[in-house]
Every structure is written in structure tokens, then in C-alpha cells.
Amino acid sequence: MVDIRSTPDSGGGRAGVPSRRALLRGSGLAAAGLAGVATTTMLDPTAAHAAPVGPWEYVAPGASIQSAISSGAKAIQLGAGRYTITTPIAPTPGCTIRGVGQRTEILAGAAMASMIEIGGGNPVDGVYIGDLVLDCASKATNGIDLNIVGTTGNYKGEPDSMCRLDNLWVYNPVLDGIVYRGSDTQATSTSRVRVRGAGQxxxxxxxxDNWWTACEATTRASTGANAGFYIGANAANNFFQACKAWYVRGYGWHVRSTRNKFVGCEAQDTKAHGWYxxxxxxxxxxxxxxxxxxxxxxxxxxxxxxFYLAPGLETALVGCQAFDRRPGGHAAQQRYGFNVPAGMVSSGRLAAPTGWDNTSGLINQR
Incomplete structure (x- = not known):
């Protein structure tokens, strides 16, 4: 690493003091907390396998991410290239793992329960995973498993785990792209995550008590349960905004819980009900x-x-839309736009529904 304080002035600044031009040229990663690291280091798979840079530990492709975590690293920067793992990565409290987008690929090289295990049934908080690809390669059962139980050691005594998942691509898990479970997996925010080809x-x-924003999922053929988003019995009081289930071999959304909010979300091209x-x-x-x-x-x-709603006495659909766009020139395939209990309609809880080209009509009151 070059100490810019001792380099000759080459950009118009005072001798021994880096000019603004020199800083822009040599410290392009400063915004990411990697000031002084040449950009090529992050993109060169032949670079050193590990290099501490301030609070960051750079782990090059081919090196062990878990070894860096086990040695105490809390801020791990990955480069462009492939990281093949044979056992799950287990972040510690406050651990950040960040790649450089689609050029950073973590590949499952053997069968494992999950590629990244956050908590493992124990307390952990403040974990951030972002800007990388997880390729389960039909070997890892799940991409990421958040299973957090307990709050001992949480930052400032917080009662929730407060983890962050952002800008991820998850491919071909045997079952699930991301699993959220455990009594203290709460206040976790998931954004800009694309899951492709989930088996379940x-x-x-x-x-x-969690948030999802701008997330999407597809599934592949499966003989069991299948949905883009499954919201189970313990998943109350969650927020879903601008999320989409598409090209799904089951339900787009399967909701088996209460007190959840869905705003601007979509089901598209599903085998079963778009919303069940x-x-x-x-x-x-x-x-x-x-x-x-x-x-x-x-x-x-x-x-x-x-939309198929089994109950409906205390549920509201406001300004929702259901249609069949007849893709590929096929005849309409979607049966009813809204198949709901009659009480939803008479009480006004199905408000301002719109849609077209459903094979049996827009609304069916049961």
C-alpha cells in the first residue's frame, strides 16, 4: 500500500500533500471505506488473499471468508470473482460482508443446509450482507437462513436483531432463497433481492416485524409446496412494498398469517392463485x-x-387490480380476478377493484 502522505506532489497540490485530483485518481473507493486501496485490487483475483485496510478486511477470490470472520474481521470486502464454499458462512454480531455486485459470486461447492447462516438459533444482531451473488447450484438447501433467538449482547440492548440484506442475487436453492425464522429475527430489512429458481x-x-422492499422471486418445478413469497403463522406485522412473485410453479403469494401490510406488490404468471x-x-x-x-x-x-381469499371478515383490498394479459397470444387463463367471501363485497372491504379478460369474470362472491 502506498502512503499518499509521503508521495511527491503530482497533481498541483503542495509537496507531500495529495491534491484533490490525486485523491480522486488514487482513492476511488474512499466512499466505501477503503481509502487508499487501488480499484484494481478489488477486481484482480491474483491479488493478496487477505489485506487489512483500516476497518476492512479484503478477502480475494479463492480465500476463505469464514476464516476472516473467525479471526475477528467485522467488515469484509470481497472482490470480483468466485468464492467456492463447502460449509455455511456464519457472520458474527455486527459483521458486514460486501461484494462488488454481480461480479462477486459465492458458489456452493457441496451440499449444505444454507450458504449463509445468521444466528443459527442463537443471538446475533447488526449483520449486513450486500452486493453479491449466492449460487446455491442446487446443492445448498437455502441461500440465507436467519434463525435468531435471544438478544444477549445486542447493540445498546436493542430487543431486535436489526439485520440488513441488500442488492443480492440468489440462484437455484434446493428449497428456499431466504428463510426468516427465530423469535428475534425482527427489525430486519431486505431490499433489492432477486431469488431465481427456488425449489419451494x-x-x-x-x-x-420486518420489512421487504423491491424484492422478487421465481420458482422452478416442485412436487411439494411452492410460492414466490410464503408468509407463515409466526410472520405477523410485516411490511411488503413493491415486491413481485413471477413465473412461479405454485402460488405467487401464500399468506397464512395476520396483521401484514402489502403495498404495490404483484403476482405475475403463476400456476396457482396469484394471491392465496x-x-x-x-x-x-x-x-x-x-x-x-x-x-x-x-x-x-x-x-x-x-386473488383468492379464504376468509375476509377483517381484511381489506383497496385499489387492487386483476387481469389476464393473454401472453403469447393464448386465450385468457386466469379464472376470477377476485374470488372472495360475499361479506367482503357487501361491507365495502373490496374497494375499487379493476381488471379485465378473466375467463369467468372479475368478481366471484362466495
Missing amino acids: YGFHVNAP VEWDRNTFVGCVADTAGMYDVSGTPNTADG
């Missing part, structure tokens, strides 16, 4: 169902609805 659920949500809401006391605003029963994911015309 893209997002398997079974923990309360089994439990009451949820709210949906500006949500969309597009082409359930879709032929290209093994759907059958006139068997699946945009």
Missing part, C-alpha cells in the same frame, strides 16, 4: 394479479384466480 419458496417468512390468502386481518393496497393459471408454468386455464 423464494422468500420463506416465518418471523414478525388463507388467514384474515391483513391489508392490501394497490396490489396486482396478472395471469394466474399461466400455461408456461404448467397452469390450467380457468382453475386459478388472481
